[in-house]
Amino acid sequence: MLCRRGEPPRRTERPTLARPDRRNAFDAALIAELAEAFVDVGRARAVVLAGDGESFSAGADVDWMRSSVDLSFDENVADATALRRMLEAIDGCAAPVVARVQGHALGGGAGLVATADIAVATPDAVFAFSEVKLGIVPAVISPFALAKIGPGAARRYFLTGERFDAGTALRIGLVHEVAADLDAAVDRVVADLLSAGPQAARWAKRLVRERPDGPETARWIAERRTSDEGQEGLRAFLEKRPARQPDGSTWGVHDRRPREE
Numbered sequence: 001m002l003c004r005r006g007e008p009p010r011r012t013e014r015p016t017l018a019r020p021d022r023r024n025a026f027d028a029a030l031i032a033e034l035a036e037a038f039v040d041v042g043r044a045r046a047v048v049l050a051g052d053g054e055s056f057s058a059g060a061d062v063d064w065m066r067s068s069v070d071l072s073f074d075e076n077v078a079d080a081t082a083l084r085r086m087l088e089a090i091d092g093c094a095a096p097v098v099a100r101v102q103g104h105a106l107g108g109g110a111g112l113v114a115t116a117d118i119a120v121a122t123p124d125a126v127f128a129f130s131e132v133k134l135g136i137v138p139a140v141i142s143p144f145a146l147a148k149i150g151p152g153a154a155r156r157y158f159l160t161g162e163r164f165d166a167g168t169a170l171r172i173g174l175v176h177e178v179a180a181d182l183d184a185a186v187d188r189v190v191a192d193l194l195s196a197g198p199q200a201a202r203w204a205k206r207l208v209r210e211r212p213d214g215p216e217t218a219r220w221i222a223e224r225r226t227s228d229e230g231q232e233g234l235r236a237f238l239e240k241r242p243a244r245q246p247d248g249s250t251w252g253v254h255d256r257r258p259r260e261e
Contacts, residue, residue, distance in 0.1 A: 011249070012190055013037075013044040013095070019061075020053025023104055027064035028079070031086045038089040038097075045201065046193040047093060048186060049116060050100040059107030059130070083108065084140050090115040091144055092209070094202050096193050100186045101125050101175065106163075110174070111141025114148045117205060119175040120185045125166040127174060129154075132161040148173050195251050197229045197243065 015037045017024035099116035106128045131138045153172040169175045179185035224230045236243035243252035
């Protein structure tokens with residue numbers, strides 16, 4: 001089950017895994033809900049992915065795993081493809097995605113963390129790419145995990161399936177911050193995202209994912225400088241005032257208003 005917190009219009013979407021009795025392990029239904037939630041986030045300027053209860057996500061649900069034992073090869077491909085599409089939807093979400101991680105993030109749960117643009121974890125969070133312990137491999141999550149932790153760390157943690165702590169996750173690049181006050185840390189990240197130009201933040205995410213070459217980068221910056229948002233942002237900076245959106249909301253270096261979602 002997936003909950004979406006808050007009422008529209010929202011500047012921050014908060015899809016939340018809501019199966020705390022199962023440590024937010026996912027099954028076919030939850031995978032489909034997550035994929036749908038991230039396909040279109042409207043005009044949201046940030047998306048916070050969280051899990052209810054003591055754990056972010058313990059990976060695959062036991063009953064779902066049990067049912068997969070008797071699937072044919074083609075049925076397994078279809079099952080894995082649904083998971084891949086969910087991860088791609090999160091990774092490719094137009095708005096910046098922040099993962100709020102506590103407790104366990106195991107197997108596919110660690111894969112969810114890897115799809116986020118920014119991940120913040122509690123000091124006692126536990127991670128693992130644990131698939132080898134079940135005689136399988138973290139194949140579907142591997143493109144996202146490798147992009148975060150690189151092949152060096154993957155050679156250890158993919159192969160051993162061992163659990164590792166938040167400090168290690170920070171060191172290898174799976175998370176960006178470890179904070180005892182998780183909500184305060186996430187709120188600070190969201191506030192920074194809301195202080196950016198709404199389209200500029202989305203373009204910055206595209207810049208990281210698409211990696212344009214030298215000549216194309218010149219076109220990208222020229223497009224942003226000549227856009228309405230770019231013009232407003234530059235003028236606001238030079239005039240030492242908040243930049244303003246057509247809807248009345250503000251952002252920018254000189255915006256000191258409290259960040260309301």
